Amino acid sequence: MSAPPLAQARRSRAPSPGSPARSRRGPDDIRVAAGGRGWTPWAFLLVPLAFLAAFTYLPVAAMLFYSFTDWDGFSRTQDFVGADNYVELLTRPQLFRVFAVSLFYLAGAFVQLVLALYFATVLSFGTRLGNVFKGFLFFPYLINGVAIGFVFLYFFQPGGTLDTVLGALGVGPRLWLGDPDLVNTSLAGVSVWRFTGLTFVLFLGAIQSIPPHLYEAAELDGASRWQQFRHIIVPGIKPIIGLSAILAVSGSLSVFEIPFIMTGGSNNSETFVIQTIKLAFTFDKVGLASAAAVVLLALVLLVTWLQRILVPQERVEQS
Amino acid sequence: MTTTSAGRRRSSPRAILAALLKYLSLTLAVVAVVLPLAAVLLTSLRTSEEATATRNPLAAPDDWFNLDNFAIAFTDGQMARALWNTAFILVFSLLGTVMIGSMAAYAVDRFRFRMKKAVLALFLIAALVPSVTTQVATYQVVDGLGVMGTRWAPILLYAGTDIVSVYIFLQFMRSIPVALDEAARIDGANALTIYWRVILPLLRPAIATVVIVKGVAVYNDFYIPFLYMPSADLGTISTALFRFKGPYGAHWEVISAGTVLVIAPSLIVFLALQRFIYSGFTSGAVK
Numbered sequence: 226m227s228a229p230p231l232a233q234a235r236r237s238r239a240p241s242p243g244s245p246a247r248s249r250r251g252p253d254d255i256r257v258a259a260g261g262r263g264w265t266p267w268a269f270l271l272v273p274l275a276f277l278a279a280f281t282y283l284p285v286a287a288m289l290f291y292s293f294t295d296w297d298g299f300s301r302t303q304d305f306v307g308a309d310n311y312v313e314l315l316t317r318p319q320l321f322r323v324f325a326v327s328l329f330y331l332a333g334a335f336v337q338l339v340l341a342l343y344f345a346t347v348l349s350f351g352t353r354l355g356n357v358f359k360g361f362l363f364f365p366y367l368i369n370g371v372a373i374g375f376v377f378l379y380f381f382q383p384g385g386t387l388d389t390v391l392g393a394l395g396v397g398p399r400l401w402l403g404d405p406d407l408v409n410t411s412l413a414g415v416s417v418w419r420f421t422g423l424t425f426v427l428f429l430g431a432i433q434s435i436p437p438h439l440y441e442a443a444e445l446d447g448a449s450r451w452q453q454f455r456h457i458i459v460p461g462i463k464p465i466i467g468l469s470a471i472l473a474v475s476g477s478l479s480v481f482e483i484p485f486i487m488t489g490g491s492n493n494s495e496t497f498v499i500q501t502i503k504l505a506f507t508f509d510k511v512g513l514a515s516a517a518a519v520v521l522l523a524l525v526l527l528v529t530w531l532q533r534i535l536v537p538q539e540r541v542e543q544s
Numbered sequence: 545m546t547t548t549s550a551g552r553r554r555s556s557p558r559a560i561l562a563a564l565l566k567y568l569s570l571t572l573a574v575v576a577v578v579l580p581l582a583a584v585l586l587t588s589l590r591t592s593e594e595a596t597a598t599r600n601p602l603a604a605p606d607d608w609f610n611l612d613n614f615a616i617a618f619t620d621g622q623m624a625r626a627l628w629n630t631a632f633i634l635v636f637s638l639l640g641t642v643m644i645g646s647m648a649a650y651a652v653d654r655f656r657f658r659m660k661k662a663v664l665a666l667f668l669i670a671a672l673v674p675s676v677t678t679q680v681a682t683y684q685v686v687d688g689l690g691v692m693g694t695r696w697a698p699i700l701l702y703a704g705t706d707i708v709s710v711y712i713f714l715q716f717m718r719s720i721p722v723a724l725d726e727a728a729r730i731d732g733a734n735a736l737t738i739y740w741r742v743i744l745p746l747l748r749p750a751i752a753t754v755v756i757v758k759g760v761a762v763y764n765d766f767y768i769p770f771l772y773m774p775s776a777d778l779g780t781i782s783t784a785l786f787r788f789k790g791p792y793g794a795h796w797e798v799i800s801a802g803t804v805l806v807i808a809p810s811l812i813v814f815l816a817l818q819r820f821i822y823s824g825f826t827s828g829a830v831k
Contacts, residue, residue, distance in 0.1 A: 265735045266655035270663060273648035276704030279689075281670040284681035291681060298684075344573065347566055360818060361574045367814055367821075369764045371785045372806045375799055376580045379587065379601075382796075386583040386601045418576070423825065430826035479676045482766055486786065498676055505680045506771070514680045522677040529672060 291515035310516035333413030334473030345428035363422035374486030405493035431462035588800035595797040613801035626784035640703025649713035697772035716750035756824040
């Protein structure tokens with residue numbers, strides 16, 4: 226489960242209008258129930274902050290430090306090499322190849338958003354067996370990643386399920402995972418299969434929180450379903466679309482599991498994370514791997530920051 | 545986009561066509577979801593001769609009750625041990641996540657102290673760092689703690705890096721009236737008693753959400769057990785299944801059976817808790 230990005234977390238701090246928590250934002254902060262001694266909150270925060278430091282801040286700091294050394298992960302010496310690792314990364318053509326791979330997943334993420342939006346809209350209005358369809362769409366998200374990897378290794382096998390089905394439609398067999406031009410499309414397809422359900426459920430929840438009287442009013446005014454979609458649903462769930470878009474971009478940069486399980490990164494399907502993990506744990510180049518990880522982290526932060534600028538977080542006032 | 549209501553325009557030909565397209569698209573989606581899974585399920589019921597013979601992967605197996613592959617997958621794949629390891633990790637990480645998340649949320653929501661804003665900001669900023677990017681260095685931290693290659697490594701990592709649960713608890717805690725804390729305080733309860741006797745029981749719905757969302761993530765995670773517990777004795781559901789790749793490379797009937805064994809519990813939990821699962825994920829990702 227990805228962590229919520231800052232934008233989302235920040236918005237969530239504002240209580241929804243009318244909730245009893247609203248009053249806490251006043252200057253007197255009357256919700257604070259603390260008595261006496263000042264160390265009590267720290268007693269509760271001790272363990273959470275220790276974990277936060279140990280597993281988030283310390284690694285980030287260490288990673289920055291390693292990225293300027295030639296450390297191999299074992300030896301006692303860590304020689305400072307300045308920006309050498311970064312220079313090596315930027316001058317390696319491989320780096321750009323793994324970014325080209327990300328583009329396939331980014332395209333997949335776009336398909337995923339559109340599909341999820343379509344199905345969420347369709348299933349928000351009286352559909353027979355709506356819950357059954359909802360269940361089918363969401364279930365792939367709950368499946369174990371390794372199991373999904375195997376399911377699709379079998380599905381894409383030469384002469385396997387996909388070839389059989391497409392054969393019935395008159396399409397010839399392909400090397401879905403063996404053809405370097407096709408492998409990333411196939412893998413991005415698996416990612417769409419896996420994650421559409423989550424995006425769909427998020428959109429569905431958001432659409433259902435739009436007050437029904439808005440549709441009724443629109444219908445009285447003679448608005449078509451498309452107009453309602455365009456002018457009520459899309460603006461109503463804009464924050465969630467924005468959130469899903471950042472998750473999609475940072476997700477496409479940090480793809481690991483499915484290509485690692487299915488192809489091990491062969492045939493042109495190596496992603497940034499697979500490359501970094503290999504650098505660190507197979508080739509013992511912790512310094513170089515750290516520099517790569519710093520670049521990835523910087524990119525993800527950049528995307529989140531761009532999203533904050535491009536999609537201003539207007540709070541949705543629910544009438 | 546064909547978004548049509550079955551409303552009052554039902555009778556017009558255009559509306560009928562739109563409804564038709566709607567159900568067609570939904571049916572196609574169901575087929576796309578089911579087809580790959582059905583192929584694996586059918587293959588798991590085949591004998592090895594049946595599976596190697598080149599024939600339609602969607603053909604019915606000769607014997608619908610051939611469970612041999614499941615027995616092989618379960619015993620040779622050390623699935624019992626994997627289930628035990630997964631359950632062990634699951635229980636302790638959930639316990640840790642709930643305690644850490646609720647304590648942090650209690651401290652931040654119910655007390656006024658200096659640097660409260662800074663503490664909140666620390667949690668906020670951490671939410672921006674995808675854990676997949678920091679594993680190279682996290683590996684060294686885990687190594688330094690001396691838990692490498694034990695089940696405590698994933699437990700610490702799962703419990704220690706879950707910012708989402710802190711937010712779920714924080715969100716929910718705001719709806720619990722402070723008057724309850726005050727009443728308990730007047731009765732002489734201290735902060736720990738209030739947290740344990742008043743707050744934690746009232747957080748039950750939030751705990752259920754965290755347990756569902758986190759439980760699914762832990763059960764399905766591959767990356768962390770793969771990196772931190774390489775020994776075969778410490779296989780979880782994910783890594784044990786991953787090991788099928790070598791010895792059973794060509795035996796798709798056994799790999800399929802293992803895959804079905806891993807998916808089945810998810811399906812059962814999903815069917816049993818459907819309603820809570822949707823709302824859990826909605827609040828997990830959105831709030």
